[in-house]
Amino acid sequence: RKIVHFETIDSTNDYAKKVALQELEGTVIISEEQTKGKGRIGRQWYSKSKEGIWMSIILKPKIVPQKAPFITLIAGASIAKALNNLGIETTIKWPNDIIINNKKIAGILTELSAEIERINYIILGIGINVKTMEFSQEISEIATSLYKEGHKISRVDIVRNILEEFEKLYIKYINEDSKEEILNICRNYSAIIGKDVYLIKGEEKELIRCLDINQEGNLVVQTKDSIIKEIISGEVSIRG
Ligand code: BTN
Missing domain, CATH: 2.30.30.100 (SH3 type barrels.)
Structure with a gap:
């Protein structure tokens, strides 16, 4: 698997979009820092140097565009599963937040480029707060980091686990249209079902x-x- 690493970049999602057509499916763009990290709904995403995992995966699935939103669920399921493998309990707030103690530790930003019948590419952006100890006052009410919650785990181990879990679920979804395992992970780890x-x-x-x-x-x-x-x-x- 090809991994492209930067010390700093504006946004790994934006970079991934620029190179998506010439790179292979599965290429990972990862940066120590983002100067213009993007969150959902036009929000900013704080991405200080070495404090977290800021990465984007280039995907080119041969599926109809209507089936693309499910990729976000696969990402959420693989992050929760990967962290669980490392002894960290999290929940998933549908569709794309990973939660510890009622606060967000990770978010997913999926961007799609498609024609009517087919997908050109999907950029799957994942941001995980790993080492951040101080957030601005406004953000500290809603966000936390793995270190802040007492989980001192290396970023490399987390990335490796996520990519492994993601690949398993993604391949089954694309090749066999198999959704049950993904849905069950999303349900079992859900922060909101029943609430x-x-x-x-x-x-x-x-x-x-x-x-x-x-x-x-x-x-x-x-x-x-x-x-x-x-x-x-x-x-x-x-x-x-
Ligand atoms: C959200 O919860 O609002 C989504 C946050 C997604 C952040 C990641 S960090 C890597 C990738 N590049 C970006 O600019 N954003 C995503």
């Missing part, structure tokens, strides 16, 4: 009960009026 949470969409905020993650990877919820509906990941966030 009441707020669904946030722009200015709107709705209290819902999370019931399950279905075969499409969508979140099945029950509204206050007892209506069952499916939430597609897109531009929503969930708050406890």
Whole structure:
């Protein structure tokens, strides 16, 4: 597997996008620091030098674009599983946050380039707070790091474990359309299934009960009026 390493870069996702067409599937872009790390929904992602894992994987799956959102679930499942292999208990906040003690330690930013029938590439961006001890006041309320939670584990071991777990689940999904193991990991590690949470969409905020993650990877919820509906990941966030 090819790994491209930088001391510093604007964003590993942005770099990966630039080289995606000429690089092979599975190429990993990793940087010690990002000067313009990106989070979901146009947010910034703090990516100080050597404090975390900032990496992007270039994927070129031969599947229809409609099946791409599931890749985010595969990433979440493999991060939770990898950390569990290393003795760290986490939960997954659908669709793309990894949580310890109610705070976020990792996030996933999946970017898709596709035609109507086929995918050109997917950039799977993973950010994990490993060593950060001090966050800005605003962020420290919602984010933490592995070191802060008492887990002093090397970044190399974490990366290796994630890539191994990801590859297993990804290959099965692409080649055999096999989703059950992925869904079961997402359900078993879920931070929200069985709980009441707020669904946030722009200015709107709705209290819902999370019931399950279905075969499409969508979140099945029950509204206050007892209506069952499916939430597609897109531009929503969930708050406890
Ligand atoms: C989120 O939770 O909002 C997603 C965070 C994703 C951060 C990673 S770090 C590596 C990759 N490059 C980026 O600019 N963002 C992702």
